[in-house]
Amino acid sequence: MDNKTHQNQPEVNALLNSEFLTEPTRKVLQERFEKVGTNRFFDDASFSLLSVVCDLLMDQDSENRMVNSAYAIDERLLHDKSDGWRYDSMPPDPVMYQLGLNGIKETASQLFDKKFIDLHKEQQIEILNAVQSGKVKDGIWKNLDSKIFFEELLAETAEIFFSHPTVQVSINYVGMADAKGWTKLKLNQSENLEN
Template sequence: MEIAYPVGTVRALMATDQVTDATRRALTERLTTETQPPQFFSNYELNLLRTICDRLIPQSEHHRAIDVAGGIDSRLAQGKSDGWRYDDMPIDEDTYQLGLAGIDEAAQKLFGQPFQQLSDTYQDQVLRAVQQAKAPGESWKKLRADRFFEELLAESTYHYYSHPLAQEEIGYVGMADVPGWQRIGLDQREEREPERSK
């Protein structure tokens, strides 16, 4: 992704009185958290999830990758959820373990190797098969592949864009929550919002 806003603008805004202490603490924690060992998943499962997340949200241009998979692992270890699920889906913990096993199983059936050993092109083909509910394997008889993909993509996107570095990429300053937002019309910019790079 091309960074359209000056590097450091969001991080600089975090240090101002425009951001509440609670928001600043949460964002600073996200910014300073290093990659963690698995808390819920096995080492293999977490590495597999990291590989999958790298295909869903490539981060090659970052100096330091945002640990999307680690965020999912941490949430599951804490027993947290977003408060809802499809009625035909198992609980989140089971969904993720079945889904990861299903992706590896589909990779084996389609290309004869575990997902992590496949080329990017083949990995994308496996993920596309999961997204389209066409992935082979026994795991998908217990779990709807398309729904798992939807949940995985939504949660990956959430963890990515809740990180200050991702917010900086898109010029998001919604965390500047002290003064409220007055200019809400199209192309109206608050003074605290960064201007796009020329």
């Protein structure tokens, strides 16, 4: 369990044990909260790189993260699961992620002659900005659209991050509290649970 996940454990446990969650919602959130991952799809170096990139995308400190989205991505790819569609210009997700991470490694080496994870945060962000904007064109990026890779990576990382109960508690999101319904639906009204 990551540091901030552990720090928010009492609040998350209170939510998970409250009367405000239906059993199906409680079960899903409990699984997300308790899941401790190990990388099985990516090798250790690629997994470390993916973890750092996910942290940068969610503006987390890798030493004090709330959620490591890389574990969920690794597990999804291991089981060859997808959301049922992909861009026709892109390879299947397992190949796309491997190529994209290798492209990030390659770009770091070309621009700074270092491994991505050894760069300063500003340099790492510079590389991710170049990937996002499509300014990387050499090597792997000749055959992989960096903008679409970045879009796919960001969307999946954000979905995993913001669906985790630790993050939801930290931003005071209570939309998962579905057991009693929502009755205050007008502007500037909030349920007692939201206060």
